[in-house]
Amino acid sequence: MTLALEAMKETADSKRNEVIVPAYTCYSVPAAVIRAGLQPRLCDIDPLTLSPRMDDLKRFDTSRVLAVVSANLYGVPNDLSALEAVAESIGAYMFDDSAQALGARIDGRPAGAFGDLGLYSFDKGKNITTLQGGALVAKSGPLAQAIEKICSRLSSTPLVDVLILLAKLPVYSALLRPSLYGGVRKLPFLRLGQTTYEERYPISTLSRILGGLGSRMLERLQHFNQIRVANAHNIAEALYGVEGIHPIQPLPTAEPVYARYPVLIQDSKRREIIIAAMDRAGIGATASYPLALCDVPEIARALPADDLALPGARRVAKCIMTLPTHAYCPPDMPARIRDIAVTALGP
Ligand SMILES: *Cc1c(COP(=O)(O)O)cnc(C)c1O
Numbered sequence: 001m002t003l004a005l006e007a008m009k010e011t012a013d014s015k016r017n018e019v020i021v022p023a024y025t026c027y028s029v030p031a032a033v034i035r036a037g038l039q040p041r042l043c044d045i046d047p048l049t050l051s052p053r054m055d056d057l058k059r060f061d062t063s064r065v066l067a068v069v070s071a072n073l074y075g076v077p078n079d080l081s082a083l084e085a086v087a088e089s090i091g092a093y094m095f096d097d098s099a100q101a102l103g104a105r106i107d108g109r110p111a112g113a114f115g116d117l118g119l120y121s122f123d124k125g126k127n128i129t130t131l132q133g134g135a136l137v138a139k140s141g142p143l144a145q146a147i148e149k150i151c152s153r154l155s156s157t158p159l160v161d162v163l164i165l166l167a168k169l170p171v172y173s174a175l176l177r178p179s180l181y182g183g184v185r186k187l188p189f190l191r192l193g194q195t196t197y198e199e200r201y202p203i204s205t206l207s208r209i210l211g212g213l214g215s216r217m218l219e220r221l222q223h224f225n226q227i228r229v230a231n232a233h234n235i236a237e238a239l240y241g242v243e244g245i246h247p248i249q250p251l252p253t254a255e256p257v258y259a260r261y262p263v264l265i266q267d268s269k270r271r272e273i274i275i276a277a278m279d280r281a282g283i284g285a286t287a288s289y290p291l292a293l294c295d296v297p298e299i300a301r302a303l304p305a306d307d308l309a310l311p312g313a314r315r316v317a318k319c320i321m322t323l324p325t326h327a328y329c330p331p332d333m334p335a336r337i338r339d340i341a342v343t344a345l346g347p
Contacts, residue, residue, distance in 0.1 A: 001029065001097070001119055002032040002203060003036075003147065003150045003203060004095065004117055004119065004147060005019065005036035005038055005066075005067070006150060007146035007147040007149075008066055008093050008095070008116075008143065009036060009037070009066060010146050011146050012066055015063065015064060016063070016064055016065060017038050017064065017066060018038070018039045018040075018041045018060070018061075018066060019033045019038050019039070019040055019041065019065075019066055019067045019068075019069060019095075020042070020043050020057065020060060020065060020067070020068045020069065021033065021041070021042055021043070021069045022042075022043055022045050022050075022069065022070070022078070023043060023044055023045060023293050023294055023307075023312070023313030024045050024050070024071070024293065024312075025069075025071040025073060025097070025289070025293065026099065026289065027195060027196070027197045027198075027289065027296060027299070028198070029069060029071075030293055030296075030299045030302070031198060031299075034199060034299075034302055038066060040293075040299065040302055040303065041060060041303070041307055042303065042307040042310055042313070043056050043059075043068075043310075044310040044312040044313055045310075045312045046312055047264060047312050047315045047316050047319075048248070048249050049076075049078075049079075049248065049249050049250070050074075050078070050248055050262070050316065051078040051079045051251065052070070052071075052078060052079070052083060057086055059306065062091075062092070066092060067087070067092055067093040067094065068086060068093070068095070068115075069094075069095045069097050070083055070094070070096050070114070070115075071097055072096075072098050072099075072100060072101035072104065073288075074100055074256075074260040074261070074262045074322060075103075075225075075256050075257035075258045075259040075260070076101070076104070076248060076254065076256040076258070076262065077101060077104050077105070077254045077255075077256060078251075079106075079251055080096060080106050080107070080109075080111065080114040080115075083096075083114065087115055087116075093115065093143070094114060094115025094116055094117075095115060095117050095119070096111065096112050096115045096119070097119050098110075098112030098118055098120055099119055099121035099123075099134065100121070101120075101256075101257060102120045102126070102127040102221065102257070103221050103222065103225045103257045104254070104255060104257040105254070105255040106251065106253055106254045107253045113137065116138065116139065117136060117137070117138045117143060117147075118136070118138070119134060119135070119136055120134055120135045120137070122134050122206075122210075122214050124172065125259070126259065127221065127224065127257060127259050128218060128220075128221055128224065129172075129217070130165075130206070130210040130211075130213050130214045130217075131165045131169060131172065131210075132165065132210070133206040133210055133211075133214070134206075135206075151205065154203060154205045155204050155205070156204055156207060157204045157205065157206070157207045157210075159207075162207040162209050162210060166209065169213075195289050195290055197298045197299065199298075224326075224327065227325075227326070228259065228325040228327075229256070229257060231258070231261070231325040231326075231329050231334075232256070232258035232325050234333075235261045235323055235325070235333075236261070237334065238334035238335055238338040239263065239334075239337065242341050243345060244265065245264075245266075246264045246266075247262070248262040248263065248264070248320075258325045259325070260286075260288075260322035260324065260325060261322065261323040261324075261325050262288070262320060262321070262323075263321050263322075263323070264315075264319040265319050265321050265345075266319070266345070267318070267319065268318040270344060270345055271318075271320075273344045274321065274340065274341060274344040274345070275287060275321060277340045281336060281340060283323070283324070283333060283336065283337060285321055285322065285323050285324075285337075286321070286322050288320050289317065290317065291317050292310060292313035292314045292316070292317045293313065294308050294310050294314075295314070295317070323337060
């Protein structure tokens with residue numbers, strides 16, 4: 001993402017230095033913007049769909065915007081056609097961040113293929129994983145050429161780092177099995193469930209070994225995604241009618257892949273209770289990213305006053321809970337989720 005933004009900067013008018021990011025997304029996104037020497041700007045989101053609020057996009061001085069970024073969190077596509085149209089109308093790039101949405105579609109097109117440039121991540125917890133790394137997809141043209149040029153100067157990942165990662169892979173996959181989840185999930189080197197802001201990460205080419213592993217998994221992507229969609233459907237059915245719990249609504253033309261199943265809980269206190277109860281039952285529910293980006297101190301410091309209080313993103317940060325959808329989820333999980341939710345949210 002950092003080098004894609006650098007390429008955008010190189011190929012656009014130099015007075016365009018602002019990158020609009022949805023105010024609730026992975027902290028790595030604004031970190032990449034800042035590291036690329038650009039100005040992050042935040043756009044509020046609709047808590048019901050998690051999609052950027054198009055009316056909030058009107059707030060920006062369009063002559064300064066370099067790029068508009070999507071989020072597609074949990075594999076649920078944003079209104080990518082609308083974002084693409086807005087970016088095009090103001091002469092900015094659209095960066096389709098599909099880090100969590102490999103295989104999802106909206107309006108009949110793949111997430112990651114909207115706008116000028118798409119990104120997929122193969123980090124931990126993504127649709128397919130090589131524990132780190134990712135891919136950029138771009139139409140051929142000046143932007144793709146600029147990216148290629150920057151990539152050609154990158155060094156490769158040191159072999160020893162690749163070997164360390166490969167040694168962690170079996171631990172990571174074992175961890176998804178519920179019987180082991182409680183015991184190993186707290187292993188500090190995996191840093192699961194932690195969200196930290198980091199601007200000083202190394203950037204190198206994906207090693208051939210990890211790339212090979214990724215392409216093997218890519219062949220099975222549809223299979224993995226079908227399981228995730230089926231599990232999400234079963235959770236949705238089980239939660240139907242439970243008061244105080246509101247599933248995120250995919251947009252009408254969206255075909256999500258549900259890297260996680262996102263819901264809003266009526267308030268943060270109840271969310272805490274419900275997550276603790278899930279945890280005791282061995283179900284890995286999470287509160288996702290703890291803060292809206294405008295409330296992360298390192299990011300807030302870089303923002304203009306206009307971007308500091310975004311109610312939709314704040315509500316999501318306080319109330320969102322995500323549930324697992326991976327292939328090791330046991331068949332009785334949706335019913336257990338319902339029981340726990342009913343007990344925790346009851347009178
Ligand atoms: C994970 C993630 C990223 C960053 O990907 P990494 O490969 O972890 O650097 C960017 N955007 C979103 C929405 C993500 O979930």
